[in-house]
Amino acid sequence: MTEEERIELANLLFPNIDKTRDYYEDKYPKRNLSEEAMVTRYGPSPTGFVHLGNLLSAFADMVYAKQTGGSFFLRIEDTDQKRMVDGGIDNIVSVLHDFDILPNEGYSFGGEYGPYQQSERTEIYQTYVKDLIVKGLAYPCFMTEEEIAEIKEEQEINKTKIGIYGVYAQDRDLSLEEVKEHLNNGDEYVIRLKSPGDAKKEIEVVDCIKGKMKFPEHDVDTILLKKDGTPTYHFAHAIDDHLMHTTHVIRGDEWVSSLPLHVQLFEILGFEPVKYAHIAPITIKDQETGNIRKISKRKDPWFGVKYYDENGIPIEALHLYLATITNTNFEEWYLSNSDKDITDFEFSFDKQAIGGTSFDEAKLINLCKTYFSRKSGEEVYNETLNWAKKHDEEYAKLLEDNKDDMIKFLSIEKDGPRPRKDISKYSEVKEEFSYAIDSLFKKENYSKNESEKEYDIDLVLDYVNNHLNLDCDNEEWFNGVREFASSNGYAASPKDYKKNPDDYKGHVGDICEAIRVMVTGRLKSPDLFSIMKILGKDRILKRIDLYKNR
RNA sequence: GGCCUGUUGGUGAAGUGGCUUAACACACUGCCCUCUCAAGGCAGCAUUCACGGAUUCGAAUUCCGUACAGGCUACCA
Numbered sequence: 049m050t051e052e053e054r055i056e057l058a059n060l061l062f063p064n065i066d067k068t069r070d071y072y073e074d075k076y077p078k079r080n081l082s083e084e085a086m087v088t089r090y091g092p093s094p095t096g097f098v099h100l101g102n103l104l105s106a107f108a109d110m111v112y113a114k115q116t117g118g119s120f121f122l123r124i125e126d127t128d129q130k131r132m133v134d135g136g137i138d139n140i141v142s143v144l145h146d147f148d149i150l151p152n153e154g155y156s157f158g159g160e161y162g163p164y165q166q167s168e169r170t171e172i173y174q175t176y177v178k179d180l181i182v183k184g185l186a187y188p189c190f191m192t193e194e195e196i197a198e199i200k201e202e203q204e205i206n207k208t209k210i211g212i213y214g215v216y217a218q219d220r221d222l223s224l225e226e227v228k229e230h231l232n233n234g235d236e237y238v239i240r241l242k243s244p245g246d247a248k249k250e251i252e253v254v255d256c257i258k259g260k261m262k263f264p265e266h267d268v269d270t271i272l273l274k275k276d277g278t279p280t281y282h283f284a285h286a287i288d289d290h291l292m293h294t295t296h297v298i299r300g301d302e303w304v305s306s307l308p309l310h311v312q313l314f315e316i317l318g319f320e321p322v323k324y325a326h327i328a329p330i331t332i333k334d335q336e337t338g339n340i341r342k343i344s345k346r347k348d349p350w351f352g353v354k355y356y357d358e359n360g361i362p363i364e365a366l367h368l369y370l371a372t373i374t375n376t377n378f379e380e381w382y383l384s385n386s387d388k389d390i391t392d393f394e395f396s397f398d399k400q401a402i403g404g405t406s407f408d409e410a411k412l413i414n415l416c417k418t419y420f421s422r423k424s425g426e427e428v429y430n431e432t433l434n435w436a437k438k439h440d441e442e443y444a445k446l447l448e449d450n451k452d453d454m455i456k457f458l459s460i461e462k463d464g465p466r467p468r469k470d471i472s473k474y475s476e477v478k479e480e481f482s483y484a485i486d487s488l489f490k491k492e493n494y495s496k497n498e499s500e501k502e503y504d505i506d507l508v509l510d511y512v513n514n515h516l517n518l519d520c521d522n523e524e525w526f527n528g529v530r531e532f533a534s535s536n537g538y539a540a541s542p543k544d545y546k547k548n549p550d551d552y553k554g555h556v557g558d559i560c561e562a563i564r565v566m567v568t569g570r571l572k573s574p575d576l577f578s579i580m581k582i583l584g585k586d587r588i589l590k591r592i593d594l595y596k597n598r
Numbered sequence: 599g600g601c602c603u604g605u606u607g608g609u610g611a612a613g614u615g616g617c618u619u620a621a622c623a624c625a626c627u628g629c630c631c632u633c634u635c636a637a638g639g640c641a642g643c644a645u646u647c648a649c650g651g652a653u654u655c656g657a658a659u660u661c662c663g664u665a666c667a668g669g670c671u672a673c674c675a
Binding site for chain 2 (some may be wrong): 556
């Protein structure tokens with residue numbers, strides 16, 4: 049075809065496209081950002097389901113853009129109507145809000161480079177395709193699905209590469225007359241890339257995470273525009289990330305094999321290449337088979353994003369976990385910098401795991417504990433209240449009614465270099481602090497206790513009534529307990545008791561245990577004296593009474 | 599079948615040719631501290647980096663083969 053013929057063809061195929069490439073190039077000028085600023089994007093397709101892997105890549109997008117003073121935008125990749133799920137887009141947006149992984153630009157977030165929804169950019173894609181046709185780099189292909197299936201079968205038998213390329217690209221060099229004939233017959237067509245690649249040649253692609261990779265050149269006439277006129281992922285990626293001036297494409301590594309195509313597309317279109325960072329998928333060792341597999345919605349509850357909210361895992365703690373996956377040196381840094389948080393850490397691609405990262409629930413839980421231990425009692429109170437409002441209204445009400453006490457309880461052993469590390473989820477607070485709220489403290493609290501022992505009520509009563517002084521410090525208090533112990537035939541220290549067990553009825557610890565059980569209903573608790581101090585003598589006596597009548 | 603990528607303890611992993619008798623963290627076990635628990639301290643937990651060969655004075659680190667695993671090979675993303 050001559051150039052005139054190609055122009056005629058382009059106008060025949062896209063009569064309604066009246067804008068030019070230059071129009072869009074001018075409309076979306078380069079961003080006014082510094083050299084090192086990274087522009088990243090999260091491009092979900094609206095299937096309605098967001099999983100941990102999606103969150104991980106969005107998290108990386110956010111973190112890299114933020115720390116370089118760049119931009120992180122949300123682009124809805126809805127070129128395939130079959131994948132659309134009602135409410136899917138809204139769900140994506142609300143999950144990003146819930147998890148505090150917020151783009152500063154994009155669909156529903158505003159910005160100068162929209163529309164940020166691919167289904168609204170059809171005209172843009174077609175403008176660029178029209179231009180490619182004029183340049184002889186793309187062509188309409190009228191092959192039917194049956195024809196293509198046959199070719200595929202043949203290729204499978206011959207064990208050659210599958211796809212439309214070389215001799216298989218039948219419509220590559222159709223004359224203008226032949227195209228017109230097809231068009232007159234009303235034949236359906238797609239637009240294919242006229243790939244200039246040579247599979248015998250090798251190209252090298254550098255990935256920010258995986259490093260250098262070598263591939264044969266891409267030589268398949270990949271579909272650019274489907275028969276309904278919408279673009280395939282590959283073409284939309286090239287156009288959008290160019291026009292939106294993405295600098296770093298961070299995405300799942302299922303895309304690495306498309307790299308030769310994408311590089312070629314950028315070249316053909318005359319775009320400045322983008323950098324790629326392919327993230328390894330989150331995997332899991334299957335309990336049954338022992339094999340590594342991708343995490344699955346059905347088998348792995350924490351894969352779905354609802355799990356975290358329902359179980360009361362703090363969003364910030366999840367961020368911590370995502371950060372440890374994102375950069376392998378994050379965890380060590382975080383543990384040794386107790387006064388800092390995620391935004392102080394400098395993420396880098398070369399500290400990113402290359403192989404698959406396996407989900408480690410124990411580690412997540414531990415990170416949660418560390419997270420809680422670094423929060424003040426008041427912060428834990430407020431966050432737990434917010435969570436309870438959503439999941440346990442009754443408890444939320446009680447938390448509000450007992451605010452002052454609750455904060456005091458949650459603050460026990462919080463100061464000092466080694467704060468308590470006992471809760472990992474909001475959902476655990478109710479049980480872990482079951483003794484904190486009077487109206488929740490019932491006789492049943494005693495039967496839940498794993499101790500079968502019968503404690504000496506009179507002894508405890510005597511102690512509380514006649515010896516307990518709540519107006520002192522911990523050390524003074526404990527010395528008092530020691531004195532009380534020895535004057536009642538108990539050893540003042542467990543060591544003494546161990547030496548001569550026959551000389552004593554027991555030791556201080558036994559007395560403390562009796563008090564603890566009567567006051568808290570548990571064998572284990574944070575510092576007993578702190579708890580008693582908050583409760584006060586009256587409430588302590590009431591609990592002993594409750595114990596007596598249990 | 600073809601093309602890519604990966605494989606270090608129970609787990610996440612550090613490691614880029616000698617500083618590694620393999621860091622750190624989680625989990626687990628034991629001891630210590632201690633009124634219980636949590637925390638903390640100490641110790642134990644891979645003589646070896648999937649396997650086989652090559653290069654080198656020297657390899658977890660480079661190269662080649664094998665095995666296994668994952669991804670792609672759609673008018674899905």
